[in-house]
Amino acid sequence: MIEKLKQAILAYAKTQEPHECCGFVVLKGDETFFVPCENQAEDKVNHFEISPEDFLQANSLGKITALVHSHPNGEPVLSLLDRQTQLAADVDFWLVCGEEIHIFPKISPLLGREFHHGVMDCYTLFRDFYYLAGADFPDFERDDYWWEDGFNLYLDNMAAHGFERLVDESAVQIGDVILMQVGADVPNHAAIYLGEQMVLHHSPRRLSKRDLYDGYWFKHTHSIWRFKQWSTLDFTVPLNSLALHLS
Structure with missing residues (x-):
């Protein structure tokens, strides 16, 4: 992970505490950058929600490669709701927790996988x-x-x-x-x-x-x-x- 990108995400997450932050990692050409979004959830301390407008704006800037959010008061694991959201979004999830960024790769479709022992088995x-x-x-x-x-x-x-x-x-x-x-x-x-x-x-x-x-x-x-x-x-x-x- 590019250090500049990491620091931009950590800094933004800090400004949003005690609320969960959210945003996207976007790739355009050879450049990868962070696009912060406003958390639209009613309970911002425990959940996050990104508006369709913010998604469209980020998508217009390049290819979305990851969705970022934080657990300022929680554990470095995805909740069941996070996993459901990741399945729908079909992108990697980057979770900010404890001044670190934990990466959860998207899950490949369960059907139609090619067999490779130890990797896809x-x-x-x-x-x-x-x-x-x-x-x-x-x-x-x-x-x-x-x-x-x-x-x-x-x-x-x-x-x-x-x-x-x-x-x-x-x-x-x-x-x-x-x-x-x-x-x-x-x-x-x-x-x-x-x-x-x-x-x-x-x-x-x-x-x-x-x-x-x-x-x-x-x-x-x-x-x-x-x-x-x-x-x-x-x-x-x-x-x-x-x-x-x-x-």
Whole structure:
């Protein structure tokens, strides 16, 4: 990040405290600059809202590459509403908090992703689906065919990151993670249950897609896991993202 750009954003955020600031990072030619906007939200301390006029003005100056806002009294994480806004805006979010700028890249469409192990794979899809729903999980380093090298990445981490295994797998619900064991001694593939016998997953040499949870996938199911704090999440956000790219 260009130091001049960083300082311009931090300085503007400071002038708006205790309110959340907002604005855009705009690219024109070789120049990247910050366009501050007025926060139009009713509760400016806890929320931000940018007017259509300010958006059009920033867009007329060049290509909008990021939306900037601040959490002067909060944590350096995006709220569920922030994530919903980011999904609609389809740009990176830069969050000012604690005199630092935290960058949250936009989430690629959940459907139609090209497979690249460790970058765009079944675990990436798992993480991004839950990110849109309001939960953050780490991005583990994982070599291709890690399951052949004595690792058990899914089972070693599910419980540690707030998931519990379902005893009654017939009670599967939207958002549950289905671990599958395909040509391996440990579960090495994950899918997200979408309801109505459909799952979202990403297989090697395939685009990410919705699939019927039956036959082959049902046969290779190892276990089903539910996030313990699922009631705090909003699965309509990733589901809306899927619907958007299905239409």
